[in-house]
Amino acid sequence: MELLGTIIIFAIQGYSFALIAYILMSWFPGARESSIGQFLAKICEPFLEPFRKIIPPIGMIDISPIVAIIVLNLAVDGAITLFTRFL
Numbered sequence: 001m002e003l004l005g006t007i008i009i010f011a012i013q014g015y016s017f018a019l020i021a022y023i024l025m026s027w028f029p030g031a032r033e034s035s036i037g038q039f040l041a042k043i044c045e046p047f048l049e050p051f052r053k054i055i056p057p058i059g060m061i062d063i064s065p066i067v068a069i070i071v072l073n074l075a076v077d078g079a080i081t082l083f084t085r086f087l
Contacts (some may be wrong), residue, residue, distance in 0.1 A: 005083030009076055016072045019044050060070045 022040040025031040032041060051064035053072075 002083065005079060009079050009083075012079065013020055014041050015043075015047075016076075019047070019065060019069055046075070046085055 007057050018040055022037075022044040023084075025040065031037050048065060048068055051068045052062070055064040055067055057063070
C-alpha cells in the first residue's frame with residue numbers, strides 16, 4: 001500500500017511540473033504550437049478549464065493556474081496524510 005501512495009504522490013507532483021511547464025510556454029511565441037506544447041495542452045487544459053470559468057483574469061494576467069497548482073499541492077498533502085495516518 002505504501003508503494004501505491006508513493007506512485008500517486010509522484011504522479012500528482014509530475015502533473016504539477018507539467019502545469020508549470022505549460023504556463024511558462026505561454027511566455028514564448030509559438031511554444032504552444034510545438035508538439036510538446038500541444039501534448040501539454042491536451043493534459044493540462046481539461047484541469048485548468050474549470051478554474052478559468054470560476055476565476056476571471058485580472059487584466060491580462062490569468063491567475064487560475066496558480067489556484068490550480070495550490071489545489072494540486074493540497075491533494076499531495078491530503079494523499080500524504082491519508083497514506084501515513086490511515087494505512
